[in-house]
Amino acid sequence: MPDLLTLSEPAIAGTFGPYGGRFVPEVLSRPLEDLAVAYAEAVADPAFHAELGALLAHYTGRPTPLDLAPRLSDRVGVPVLLKREDLNHTGAHKINNTLGQILLARRMGKRRIIAETGAGQHGVATAAAAARFGIACEIHMGEEDMRRQRLNVRRMELMGARVIPARTGSRTLKDAVNEAIRDWVAHAEDTFYLIGSVVGPDPYPRMVRDFQSVIGREARAQCLAQLGRLPALGVACIGGGSNAMGLFHAFLGDAEVDLVGVEAAGAGLETDRHAATLTLGRPGVLHGSYSYLLQDDEGQVMEAHSISAGLDYPGVGPEHAFLKDTGRVRYTSATDAEALAAFELLSRLEGIIPAFESSHALAQVLRDAGRLPGPVLVCLSGRGDKDLEEYLLRRGATEERDAPRLYC
Amino acid sequence: MRHASIAEKTGQGRKLLAPFLCAGFPEPGLTLPLMEALAEAGADLIEVGLPYSDPLADGPVLQAAAQRALRADHRLADTFAALRAFTGSHPEVPVFLMSYANPLLALGPERLAREVAAAGVAGLIVPDLPQAAERLLGPDLPPRIPFATLTTPSERLEALRGSGAPFLYAVSVLGVTGARTGVEDRTLAFLAETRRITNLPVLAGFGVANPAQAAAMAAVCDGVIVGSALAQALEGAADPVAAARAFLEPFRAALVEAPCS
Numbered sequence: 295m296p297d298l299l300t301l302s303e304p305a306i307a308g309t310f311g312p313y314g315g316r317f318v319p320e321v322l323s324r325p326l327e328d329l330a331v332a333y334a335e336a337v338a339d340p341a342f343h344a345e346l347g348a349l350l351a352h353y354t355g356r357p358t359p360l361d362l363a364p365r366l367s368d369r370v371g372v373p374v375l376l377k378r379e380d381l382n383h384t385g386a387h388k389i390n391n392t393l394g395q396i397l398l399a400r401r402m403g404k405r406r407i408i409a410e411t412g413a414g415q416h417g418v419a420t421a422a423a424a425a426r427f428g429i430a431c432e433i434h435m436g437e438e439d440m441r442r443q444r445l446n447v448r449r450m451e452l453m454g455a456r457v458i459p460a461r462t463g464s465r466t467l468k469d470a471v472n473e474a475i476r477d478w479v480a481h482a483e484d485t486f487y488l489i490g491s492v493v494g495p496d497p498y499p500r501m502v503r504d505f506q507s508v509i510g511r512e513a514r515a516q517c518l519a520q521l522g523r524l525p526a527l528g529v530a531c532i533g534g535g536s537n538a539m540g541l542f543h544a545f546l547g548d549a550e551v552d553l554v555g556v557e558a559a560g561a562g563l564e565t566d567r568h569a570a571t572l573t574l575g576r577p578g579v580l581h582g583s584y585s586y587l588l589q590d591d592e593g594q595v596m597e598a599h600s601i602s603a604g605l606d607y608p609g610v611g612p613e614h615a616f617l618k619d620t621g622r623v624r625y626t627s628a629t630d631a632e633a634l635a636a637f638e639l640l641s642r643l644e645g646i647i648p649a650f651e652s653s654h655a656l657a658q659v660l661r662d663a664g665r666l667p668g669p670v671l672v673c674l675s676g677r678g679d680k681d682l683e684e685y686l687l688r689r690g691a692t693e694e695r696d697a698p699r700l701y702c
Numbered sequence: 703m704r705h706a707s708i709a710e711k712t713g714q715g716r717k718l719l720a721p722f723l724c725a726g727f728p729e730p731g732l733t734l735p736l737m738e739a740l741a742e743a744g745a746d747l748i749e750v751g752l753p754y755s756d757p758l759a760d761g762p763v764l765q766a767a768a769q770r771a772l773r774a775d776h777r778l779a780d781t782f783a784a785l786r787a788f789t790g791s792h793p794e795v796p797v798f799l800m801s802y803a804n805p806l807l808a809l810g811p812e813r814l815a816r817e818v819a820a821a822g823v824a825g826l827i828v829p830d831l832p833q834a835a836e837r838l839l840g841p842d843l844p845p846r847i848p849f850a851t852l853t854t855p856s857e858r859l860e861a862l863r864g865s866g867a868p869f870l871y872a873v874s875v876l877g878v879t880g881a882r883t884g885v886e887d888r889t890l891a892f893l894a895e896t897r898r899i900t901n902l903p904v905l906a907g908f909g910v911a912n913p914a915q916a917a918a919m920a921a922v923c924d925g926v927i928v929g930s931a932l933a934q935a936l937e938g939a940a941d942p943v944a945a946a947r948a949f950l951e952p953f954r955a956a957l958v959e960a961p962c963s
Contacts, residue, residue: 317803317830319759320849321873462765463755475758480877482853579803579830580756592778593808594755 308496311619313612316495317579318475325482330497332402337504342397349393350508353426354383356390358509360516360671365643370659372668375525376646377513379537379675386649386676387509387537388419388490394505396423399486406481407431409488410474412439412467412533413604413651414446415676416490421455431455434473436466439603446680464597467533467607471581491534492611495582499611506540513671514544526667527552530675531654532625533569533605535614537675542623552624552667555614556658558600559627569598571610572618572625580609586618601630601688602650604676628657634688636660637678649676650684708796708868708924711746712903717957718746718925719916720905721932721950722800724767725750725784726776728936733784735943736936741788741795743947744954748788749827749927752781752801759829761880763930767937778805782821789822796824796868798847803831803838811840818843825868847871850896850904852888859899869903872896872923874910881911881931885918893923913956920957928953 308314308330316326336342350356361376379387399407407424410433411417417433424431433450437459440447447457463469471493478487492499492506510528517525528545530538532555545551560568568574571586578587580595588596588608598608617623628636636656641647648656652675659670678685711718721740725733737748753768753776760768789797799818806814806828818826819842827847831839836846848862851873862870874889875882889906897904906919907927916926932949939945 315835316832317835318832319829319873321759321851321853321876323832324853324855462769468756472756472758476761476878479759482876576808578807581758582830584835587804589804589808591808593805594772595804 308500310499310613310616313577313585313615314496314499314583316582317584318495318582319479321479322482322495325478326495326497328402332398333497333501336398336401342401346394346397350390354389354393355381356508357512357516358382360513360520362520363644366640369639369643370663370666370670372666372670373521374659374670374672375517376672376674377509377541379509379673380646380648380652380677384415384419384422385679386415386419387506387540387673388416389422390508390540391490391502391505391536392416392419392423392488395486395488395501396427396429399429399488400427402486404484404486405430406485407488408434408474408477408485409490410434410467410470411490412436412470412606413602413649414439414443414450414680415604415649417455417457418446418449420488420490421450421453424455425453432477433457434460434470434477436460436464436470438465439467439470442603442684443680444683466598466603468595468598468609475581491536492539492613493534493581493583493609499583499613502536503539503543503613506536507543509537509540509673510542510544513541517669517671521669524548524551525669525671526550527554528671528673529554529556529655529658530673531556531605531651532572532610532614533558533602533607533651534609535611537673539611539613541671541673542617546622553622554658555623555625556654557625557627558602558605558633558654559629560599560601562629563627566596567599568627569600569605569607570627571598571608572614573627575608575610577615583612585612585615586610601633601684602654604649604651605654626658628654628661632657632661634685637681637685646674647678648674649678650681652676653678708747708903712924716746717920718903718905719744719950719953719957720747720749720925720927721745722749722751722907722927722929724753724764724771724933725781726753726771726774727767727933728770728939728942730771730774730776730780732942733781734787736946737784737788737797738792739943739946740950741792743950745795745950746925747796747798747824749798749800749929750781750785752778752799752805754802754805757802759878761878761930763881763933764879767933778809782817785821785823797822798825798827799823800827800829803828806839815840815842827871849873850900852876852892856899859896862900862902865902867902869905869924870896870900871927872904872906873908874906874919875908877908879908879930881934882909883911883915885915890919890922893919897923913952916953917956925957926953
């Protein structure tokens with residue numbers, strides 16, 4: 295793209311090289327500025343850190359374990375360490391960010407929380423945090439995702455949240471974000487928009503990264519304590535990219551640690567049914583920031599496809615775009631079929647059912663088995679209970695066609 | 703070709719009527735005849751929107767209009783062709799192009815400047831492009847229309863004074879586009895204040911539903927932009943061109959009667 299480096303001038307807050315920024319309607323410029331100021335004040339306040347730390351310890355159960363997976367390691371040929379974000383309260387890394395933002399919402403005196411959700415994990419984590427703090431909560435969720443993640447819809451409702459179906463476009467995560475932003479445009483005075491990934495206008499990408507960076511900080515210290523060294527490789531899946539930014543951030547300065555982000559290749563990169571934004575997209579504007587984007591030649595945003603509702607997103611966090619261009623992180627992809635095979639394999643080998651999202655990271659490691667430097671650190675971003683129904687549906691369909699199992 | 707300027711029109715005390723038309727809606731071939739009908743029915747300027755897949759600032763009516771245009775395979779070239787034809791024959795009715803940032807960025811600076819110049823566009827309205835990132839669009843473009851909302855700080859409004867912008871787009875509600883009934887007092891105060899501070903022609907948009915409401919707003923600023931209500935009138939009309947004319951004429955009449963402030 296031509297001359298986009300102009301964006302990196304310091305006059306514009308919250309950019310990563312040419313990426314990021316605040317591409318929003320004028321009505322949101324004031325709320326975003328208020329949020330940036332409130333966040334800066336919170337970061338400087340020891341009481342904020344103390345309260346967040348206590349919540350992460352007692353409500354979420356942090357630190358999460360770093361688990362050397364013995365049978366998976368045998369299969370891969372080098373030690374594989376799983377950062378067990380699946381063991382967080384509500385079953386995924388999402389709660390790390392949700393708790394941070396809800397504390398901020400309370401500081402700002404907001405009376406209502408809204409959020410978008412894809413797989414439902416961020417919605418569940420938001421509903422839980424809102425219940426804990428007694429704040430009204432409404433979750434925008436694509437109608438298609440509500441079908442795929444029925445149980446998570448019920449969980450949110452059980453915790454007192456209202457789930458609002460997004461019925462536009464592909465009725466998935468992208469459309470849920472659109473609806474949440476429109477909701478915020480109309481209600482910014484009393485409403486806090488709790489974004490679930492490292493996407494959106496500044497300050498969200500850096501704020502969500504900061505709240506998720508506990509993943510990498512813990513994992514780095516645990517690696518040193520348990521193995522006496524850093525991993526040779528860190529791997530995480532990427533939809534918007536929050537668990538990946540959370541894992542990578544602590545290692546960006548460790549040149550000896552290779553970092554790999556794994557996008558969803560859906561039905562395959564050669565088809566038009568994938569969500570491989572960094573691999574096949576071009577820079578553009580979506581949801582308030584400048585980053586890579588799946589778009590057609592006239593700048594219309596394309597629909598993404600993945601078996602994983604959490605990765606089914608045509609955009610990606612702007613910091614990932616920057617890390618791709620600088621070469622610090624390598625971005626690859628795994629197909630639906632590869633992710634399903636990894637989902638089964640980890641369940642069999644370790645008794646851990648991973649989320650479809652995390653299965654993409656595992657699939658990348660399995661694909662490279664025998665050729666990897668070790669030890670390998672994988673962010674197991676969430677647990678897979680939510681995906682069982684979809685798994686059985688897919689597996690049933692595949693078995694009817696008598697397809698061979700890839701790893702068993 | 704020289705456009706009639708907005709300032710010249712408002713200088714004569716006229717209250718301006720600015721219909722918003724989503725290009726390609728309700729059918730791709732109708733963009734030019736609809737623009738002509740709107741001009742005949744008394745439009746002082748026309749805002750034409752490029753249909754976009756993810757229109758963040760738009761409510762359900764204009765979202766649906768854009769989706770329908772895109773599904774009918776209305777392309778960028780179709781919009782520019784209609785604009786070219788209209789501006790060539792109607793220099794007295796300037797045309798402003800509304801687009802979200804991404805389709806303009808996808809064109810690239812050179813092609814964008816060329817297309818916009820050839821189409822005779824008088825100004826660009828880009829709701830999701832911050833002023834700080836304006837350079838991304840490139841040089842040699844017609845002026846950008848600034849926005850003001852109920853939450854815009856007065857320092858920012860003051861900075862617009864003397865900016866020479868053709869007009870200021872005053873977003874009269876906190877929310878997305880879409881017709882609303884009634885006008886809040888704070889909206890009227892906001893419009894008057896914005897006009898006083900910026901000294902620019904101020905057009906009120908978002909939520910303008912009927913002629914009476916349009917007249918009430920226009921009484922304290924320089925005119926109104928009406929979009930969603932027009933799209934609703936076109937939706938499902940047997941003869942959209944006649945429907946456009948019938949929709950706009952009462953607005954014109956109401957604005958002619960509106961008192962001058």
